[in-house]
Amino acid sequence: MDKNYPNRINELRNERSMTIEDLSERTGLSVSYVSRLENGERNLSVKNLNLFAHAFDVAAQDILAKAPEKAPNVVGVMGRIGAGAEILPEEEQIPPEGLYEIETPFPLPHDAIAFEVTGESMWPRYDDGDIIICWRQGVVVEEVLGWEAAVKTATGQRYLKRVLQGSERGTFDLESHNAPPIRGVRLVWVAAIQSVIRSGQWKKLTPSARQRMVQKMTASG
Structure with a gap:
């Protein structure tokens, strides 16, 4: 630990x-x-x-110490994305709870994770400060073919891209708005985008606010 x-x-x-x-x-x-x-x-x-x-x-x-109780409308931001580029930092390089936590306008499953969009070059699909919600567990890549998803390649890069079948068996092409396509990559993790929270509809959760939320949950439990 x-x-x-x-x-x-x-x-x-x-x-x-x-x-x-x-x-x-x-x-x-x-x-x-x-x-x-x-x-x-x-x-x-x-x-x-x-x-x-x-x-x-x-x-x-x-x-082992008990993990702090998590409110249903709190999610950890696991990295940032922008310019059609890779998600940074790597999930393995940050604490399991994420870079920071945010309070969302609706409840989320325990398995939810988030990524924050940075920069304007993904316009008009996403804006700076938007939050992308997906599930940590991921899915089979065939389930997201033709759709945008958060992915991790065999070489360790993370992207938010539209996933297409590659020219060789077991490979995939990654495309996004306003960024060159990435061809013939192998994927080790794929998560479908479950929802998008627009900038201004979420707020960063401070430690004191989190403590008050947990105390409220405990008192009402």
Whole structure:
């Protein structure tokens, strides 16, 4: 795990009045390494997760901190698109919750992710500041042939493009307004565009606003 997904090692250790030395002995890991894991400075592997679960006598999932509750009209913006160019940054380079979260005018499924349009060169189809909504899981590429979709190529680039069958088997052509077509690429992830939220119809969610929203959800639950 990392700092974006903190663990509960410190919390569980304190509940049991254990020292780091005690925990080190129970897990067979060094004191310094346990300390770094506890502080989120090192990734918590599945093997180490099981070691701590055994040491605390809890289920493995109890070692992990609960993800913050998500309101149905909040979605993470996973990157920006513009000029018919690739989506930046790569989803793997940013926290799982996205660059930032936005509040949308309608509820969205838990699997929804968003991309923000930047620049005017995708006019008239999209405007600067529009939000594209799609599903994280993606679909089979054949389902979006002839339609615009968010895609990831085998070489790691992400685009918002119209997907067409390529000239060679297993390849596809990517086209968009006001940008040269990209021919003969292989795709490893494809997500259909589920909706477009126009600029001005969404707002960036601040941490304090998110906290108030979660508290309201908890109180009404």
